[in-house]
Amino acid sequence: MDTARGWLASGPFPARPVAIAGAQAVALEAQKDQASARGVELHTLAARVMERVYRDGGRSQDGKEAIDLYRAAAVRLEEPPSCDAAIVGARLTGEVAGDPEQAYAELYRVDRRLEGKPAPACRDRVQGELLHLALFRPAPAVLDAIDQALAAAGVAPLGDAGAAKVALPTEDNRLERIEKWVGPEGARVVLFLRRPAPFRVGDDVAASGKPRTYVDVEGLAGDAKAELATVGIVTRIRAEPQARGTRVSLELDGKAYRKVFHLVEPYRIVVDVARKPPATGRSVSRIVLDPGHGGNDPGATSPAGVYEKDVTLSIAHKVAPVLSKEGISVVLTRDDDRYVTLEERTARANAASADLFVSIHCNAAEGHARHGIETYVLDTSTGDMEQRLAARENATSAAATAELSSILASMRIADQSQRSRHFADLLQRAAVAAVRPAHPGVVDGGVKNAGFYVLVGARMPGVLFEASYISNTDEGALLATDDYRGRLADGIVNAIRAYKEGR
Structure with a gap:
């Protein structure tokens, strides 16, 4: 910590890799006590280091890492250091994006979080910043999406703040179903609700003496208990009515780490638990290949009628045996033509304790002109094309995909994000190099x-690989050939080799 402070106080400032490693070390220390004053101090320190890296090098990814760290520091808004972090982070958001509307949206989110808090000084500062940016106020639909996300997570009250009103949960809101994927080392439990509702997360000890994680969902109707026994890290799932809603509890077979977040269209609350914290090393002994789409979801279709789901499975089948021969355990989220939900794909990767997650897709765009190979990492997208692509892969509206920004802000792990970006760089270079000779x-x-849902909640570095544009006449024809698929598979294999070797 003193080393990082010294860099900022008197210099000299180190090279980018050293500074990033230092910031990651500080951020990991901050996560041990994230909501404390010390956690705020350390997250702010890590954010300042990454902001300096961004200003020295001009890389937007470094700026985004700094923004996420400032957001992590903005957990005690009634105290000046946390308020400072929120405002600096909002300003940096607009600067990195080159869009003052995004700075306004970030400040608006902070202002809504401050409602009802004993923090008049901070709110006056935030509202002063909003007044300064009044000419760049986003459309009401954008602010409405922020209200919806905050209210659903129980972070801020619902109401009219100049955007469209958001309806309060009503008595006919119900828990439609619970889906689960439970293994010995990790589990994912998804609660599907009829509509958004505020929820609160907690931990206690069950009557059996076992640890338990629970989610209290307000305004959720239900008059009967439901209970399901499972085998693995989660031993029992129970839903029972309470005075103000419903509690869903997960009884665990021992201590575990948990992460809870929500997704929309349809609205669901996702509970991830794992035996171990997210890994921070570079060992690669097990990977998960995720052939996109499948079953009744064909994905995009080429002008000649080739389905994306068939191309992605073929590429995965070419990658898997090569890696297996090299001693790497390979898990496929699907091994044939079947439908697998986005939640289940990530859940399988977490349950397998994978070291890398590679989701394989084919790109598509309106018309047939766009072409090329692209690789994506999970982050807030600012480009219209990227938002539309994510909405297509997520099978949601662009507005729902845009809402991921506030969700991801609370989930980012700096080291994991950097490793995802590094592997994506290796994969992009390797894939292009494998294809270009021919x-x-x-x-x-x-x-x-x-913002791809399939990458949300992955506890290892993950990327989404868009092999080529299947909507393009020429590339769609190439994707139908065994040779082109084989070259793309070679690129994936070579990237994994390079990552494993520490390149």
């Missing part, structure tokens, strides 16, 4: 950011 005109679309 197809020199292939376009290198680069590494991009977007």
Whole structure:
């Protein structure tokens, strides 16, 4: 910690890799006591280091890491250091995006969080910043999405703040179903609700003496208990009515780490538990390949009628045996033509304690002109094309995909994000290099950011690989050939080798 403080106080400031490693070390220390004053101090310190890295090098990814760290520090808004972090982070959000509307949206989110809190000084500062940016106020639909996300998580009250009103949960809101994927080392439990509702997360000890994680969902109707026994890290799932709603509890077979977040369209609350915290090393002994789409979801279709689901499975089948021969355990989220939900794909990767998660897809765009190979990492997308692509892969509206920004802000792990970006760079270079000898005109679309649901909650570095544009007449024809699929598979294998070797 003193080393990082010294860099900022008197210098000299180190090279980018050293500074990033230092910031990650500080951030990991902050996570041990995230909501304390010390956690705020350390997250702010890590954020300031990453902001300096961004200003020295001009890389937007570094700026986004700084923004996420400032958000992590903004957990005690009634105290000046946390309020400072929220405001600086909001300003940096607009600067990195080159869009003052995004700074306004971030400040608006902070202002809504401050409602009802004994923090008049902080709220006056935030509202002063909003007044300064009044000309850049986003559309009401954007502010409405922020209200919806905060209210659903129980972070801020619902009401009219100049955007469209958000309806309060009503008595006919119900828990539609519970889906689970439970293994010995990890589990994912998904609660599907009829509509959004505020919820609160807690931990206690069950009557059996076992640890338990619970989610209290307000305004959720139900008059009967439901109980389900399972085998693995989660031994029992119970739903029971309470005075103000319903409690869903997960009884565990021992101590575990948990993460809870919500997704929309349909609205669901996702509970991830794991025996171990997210890994921070670079060992690669097990990977998960995720062939996109499948079953009644064909994905995109080429002008000649080739289905994306068939191309992605073929590429995965070419990658898996090569890696297996090299001693790497390979898990496929699907091994044939079947439908697998987005939640289950990530859940299988977590349950397998994988070291890498590679989701394989084919890109598509309106018309047939766009072409090239692209690789994506999980992040808030600012580009219209990236938002539409994420909405297509998520099978949601663009507004729902945009809401991921506030969800991801509370879930980012700096080290994991950096490793995802590093692997994405390796994969992008390896794939283009594998294809160009036979197809020199292939376009290198680069590494991009977007909010793909399939990557949300993954406890290991993960990327989404868009092999080529199946909507393009030429690339759609190439994707139908065994040779082109084989070259793309070679690129994935070579990238995994490079990552494993520490390159």
